[in-house]
Amino acid sequence: xxxxxxxxxxxxxxxxxxxxxxxxxxxxxxxxxxxxxxxxxxxxxxxxxxxxxxxxxxxxxxxxxxxxxxxxxxxxxxxxxxxxxxxxxxxxxxxxxxxxxxxxxxxxxxxxxxxxxxxxxxxxxxxxxxxxxxxxxxxxxxxxxxxxxxxxxx
Numbered sequence: 066x067x068x069x070x071x072x073x074x075x076x077x078x079x080x081x082x083x084x085x086x087x088x089x090x091x092x093x094x095x096x097x098x099x100x101x102x103x104x105x106x107x108x109x110x111x112x113x114x115x116x117x118x119x120x121x122x123x124x125x126x127x128x129x130x131x132x133x134x135x136x137x138x139x140x141x142x143x144x145x146x147x148x149x150x151x152x153x154x155x156x157x158x159x160x161x162x163x164x165x166x167x168x169x170x171x172x173x174x175x176x177x178x179x180x181x182x183x184x185x186x187x188x189x190x191x192x193x194x195x196x197x198x199x200x201x202x203x204x205x206x207x208x209x210x211x212x213x214x215x216x217x218x219x
Contacts, residue, residue, distance in 0.1 A: 084127060084128045084129045084132075085127050085128075085129050086127055086128075087116060087117035087125035087126060087127045087130075088125060088126075088127065089125065089126040089127070089130075089131065090123065090124070090125065090126075091105055091106070091116075091123075091124045091126070093126075094116070094124075094126035094130065094131055094134065097131050098131050098134035098135055098138065099135070099138065100134060100138060105124070105126075105134065108134065108137060108148075109124065111148055111152065112152060113133075113137055113148065113151060113152050113155065114126075114130055114133050114134055114137065116130050133155070136155075137151050137155075140154065
């Protein structure tokens with residue numbers, strides 16, 4: 066589909082189902098979405114909703130696919146958008162989601178780099194020698210002259 070699918074996970078010997086786990090055959094997916102199975106096949110041919118396939122080439126729909134089928138139906142029937150427009154909307158929504166994920170990744174990277182920079186800066190400041198005083202050039206007119214008379218040498 067668009068790279069969002071993940072392999073089902075096995076935890077503690079049990080099979081964990083996610084929204085992306087393909088479990089529904091076409092007849093069940095049609096019933097859950099309120100569409101005819103032939104409509105689901107047409108959407109698959111057009112690339113609107115592309116379910117996973119079994120080894121025998123049978124379609125398997127996930128909960129996310131069912132939700133997408135409902136969205137396609139709502140856009141088509143309620144909003145009057147044609148299937149080409151719906152396909153473009155779905156592509157753009159997927160692109161926006163991918164970009165938002167990338168922005169979040171980059172923001173986390175920037176936050177990590179900023180924290181590392183602050184830690185390094187603190188480390189540098191902690192390494193300063195405290196017995197040294199930074200040189201400051203004298204301000205004109207504020208010089209202090211100390212006079213000591215010479216002592217006679219014995």
